[in-house]
Amino acid sequence: MNAETIRTLIENGLPGAQARVQGDDGVHFEATVVAEAFRGKLPLARHRLVYATLGERMGGEIHALALKTLTPEEAGIGDS
Incomplete structure (x- = not known):
């Protein structure tokens, strides 16, 4: 698994999302995800949305x- 694949999975799974993913060892990653879908949601719900885009890869390949x-x-990229 690599960072680019994870970015693609997240962006395809959350329409309109922008993701930046880093990770050099192939199993531990950091991601910043910006998405309109997060509006009005608590952090745990936001994380669940991202995890859903990765499916069974979480806890396995990731x-x-x-x-x-x-x-x-x-x-800082929305309408003010």
Whole structure:
């Protein structure tokens, strides 16, 4: 598993999302995900949305994924 594959899975699974994923060892990754779908959701619900895009890979091919989840406004890219 690599960071680019994870980014693609997240962005395909969350329409309109923008993801930045890093991880050099192939099993531990960090991701920042910006998505309108996070609006009004608590952090746990946001993380579940991201995990759902990765399915059974979580806990398998992806041993750990540290997440930062933001709405476009929280990321400073939305309408002010």
